[in-house]
Amino acid sequence: MSEENRTPLPGSSVAGPATDPQLDAWRDLPIAQQPTWREHPDYSASISELGSRPPLVFAGEVDILRERLAAAAQGKAFLLQGGDCAETFDGATADKISSRVKTILQMAVVLTYGASMPVIKMGRMAGQFAKPRSSNDETRDGVTLPAFRGDIVNGYDFTPETRAHDPKRLVQAYNTSSATLNLIRAFTQGGFADLRSVHSWNAGFMANPAHSAYEQLAGEIDSAIRFMDACGADFEALKRTEFFASHEALLLDYERALTRTDSRTGQPYDTSGHFLWIGERTRQLDHAHVDFLSRVRNPIGVKLGPNTKPEDALALIEKLDPNREPGRLTFITRMGAQNIREKLPNLVEKVTASGAQVLWVTDPMHGNTVTSENGYKTRRFDDVMDEVRGFFEVHDSLGTFPGGLHVEMTGDDVAECLGGADPIRQEQFDDLYESVCDPRLNHKQSLEMAFLVSGALQSRGRR
Ligand SMILES: O=C[C@H](O)[C@H](O)COP(=O)(O)O
Ligand SMILES: C=C(OP(=O)(O)O)C(=O)O
Numbered sequence: 048m049s050e051e052n053r054t055p056l057p058g059s060s061v062a063g064p065a066t067d068p069q070l071d072a073w074r075d076l077p078i079a080q081q082p083t084w085r086e087h088p089d090y091s092a093s094i095s096e097l098g099s100r101p102p103l104v105f106a107g108e109v110d111i112l113r114e115r116l117a118a119a120a121q122g123k124a125f126l127l128q129g130g131d132c133a134e135t136f137d138g139a140t141a142d143k144i145s146s147r148v149k150t151i152l153q154m155a156v157v158l159t160y161g162a163s164m165p166v167i168k169m170g171r172m173a174g175q176f177a178k179p180r181s182s183n184d185e186t187r188d189g190v191t192l193p194a195f196r197g198d199i200v201n202g203y204d205f206t207p208e209t210r211a212h213d214p215k216r217l218v219q220a221y222n223t224s225s226a227t228l229n230l231i232r233a234f235t236q237g238g239f240a241d242l243r244s245v246h247s248w249n250a251g252f253m254a255n256p257a258h259s260a261y262e263q264l265a266g267e268i269d270s271a272i273r274f275m276d277a278c279g280a281d282f283e284a285l286k287r288t289e290f291f292a293s294h295e296a297l298l299l300d301y302e303r304a305l306t307r308t309d310s311r312t313g314q315p316y317d318t319s320g321h322f323l324w325i326g327e328r329t330r331q332l333d334h335a336h337v338d339f340l341s342r343v344r345n346p347i348g349v350k351l352g353p354n355t356k357p358e359d360a361l362a363l364i365e366k367l368d369p370n371r372e373p374g375r376l377t378f379i380t381r382m383g384a385q386n387i388r389e390k391l392p393n394l395v396e397k398v399t400a401s402g403a404q405v406l407w408v409t410d411p412m413h414g415n416t417v418t419s420e421n422g423y424k425t426r427r428f429d430d431v432m433d434e435v436r437g438f439f440e441v442h443d444s445l446g447t448f449p450g451g452l453h454v455e456m457t458g459d460d461v462a463e464c465l466g467g468a469d470p471i472r473q474e475q476f477d478d479l480y481e482s483v484c485d486p487r488l489n490h491k492q493s494l495e496m497a498f499l500v501s502g503a504l505q506s507r508g509r510r
């Protein structure tokens with residue numbers, strides 16, 4: 048069958064043309080944080096291989112997510128987005144994926160109760176392989192090599208061979224994302240996500256005396272589930288849950304190659320994930336990332352750091368959400384606990400006054416990174432929670448909706464962030480620090496955060 052006559056199946060997606068003046072406009076713009084691999088002998092073959100592979104997500108699912116995020120932007124749902132700073136190829140095991148999904152589901156139950164509204168569950172998963180870095184190089188014992196930029200670009204081991212940028216990794220990232228997403232779909236659709244099991248996993252967390260402060264809330268959730276059961280609630284329907292995949296759209300080679308024209312609407316969708324965000328280091332208005340993401344239909348996030356001016360935020364809205372479509376644009380603020388109460392109000396005020404309806408989400412991780420005395424990149428649980436509290440205070444005082452939480456977390460018992468009720472100490476880092484980039488909340492710290500945020504949402508609802 049000739050290319051022109053090939054009719055797409057209803058609702059399926061077909062590969063776009065090799066070049067497209069709109070989707071390829073970014074190629075003529077300045078671009079930061081990209082690998083140096085254009086001249087590599089495997090570059091073209093890797094890109095065309097990605098271009099011929101099936102989409103990882105279906106455009107219809109992306110539309111559903113946009114509707115869910117629109118509800119959150121209107122104060123009727125709450126977003127929970129979490130996962131590794133940097134996923135790794137080796138880390139895509141059944142155990143690690145299931146414990147991360149499990150932890151997100153556990154957090155979501157606690158948050159749903161506190162918020163009394165739906166919680167949109169989203170992993171920094173199945174594609175979170177590319178990392179922007181502050182420096183191009185890393186020096187150890189007098190040897191300088193290219194910095195680790197995520198498994199999609201190079202490897203973590205400190206050897207010249209591993210640190211070389213290798214475009215074949217693009218295809219490996221696609222394959223790993225595909226396997227990860229397959230397992231996520233199986234878990235969340237196949238009975239693993241049953242509300243009653245998720246709730247029973249939380250009993251394990253409550254068995255730790257360090258968490259006694261959360262007993263009342265845990266008891267209330269328990270009673271609510273028993274009450275639902277007694278009323279004959281349809282627990283069959285609660286055996287499945289929606290779960291969306293997201294990552295930073297950093298490598299435009301990868302994102303462009305997975306962009307497809309949706310046969311239902313004729314619109315381009317970046318099918319590498321449901322939700323994509325632009326990082327703090329690549330959100331320049333006239334640069335490639337903003338241009339490319341302005342042209343795809345997916346819901347888009349933008350990280351906003353402490354130096355964001357209101358004019359920057361307004362210009363990003365104009366470019367990324369010209370039709371002011373609720374659910375299209377999420378601002379993920381990462382100000383730092385020290386700054387949030389001072390810097391966030393002006394931004395929120397000016398954006399609200401402009402009439403735009405964005406979803407405001409807090410990332411309490413990236414503005415609170417410090418180096419421990421023994422040399423590890425870390426974050427203090429108290430600083431992280433202080434930023435979350437500041438985020439709630441600012442939105443409460445302005446009458447706007449604190450719509451979600453974006454966290455670097457894992458389901459494993461690692462030691463990377465300091466503190467928590469069952470405190471992690473820096474002496475544990477040598478044995479239990481596993482992250483190849485930023486420090487993540489471990490399983491217990493993640494659940495503790497969910498209980499604290501749930502309490503804040505509950506008091507907000509009672510006011
Ligand atoms: O995840 C975020 C960034 O990639 C990371 O914070 C950069 O950190 P660096 O300063 O170690 O490069
Ligand atoms: C790079 C990240 O964040 P930011 O762009 O906010 O620094 C990240 O989310 O890992």
Ligand SMILES: [Mn+2]
Nearest residue numbers: 132455484485
């Ligand atoms: Mn990070």
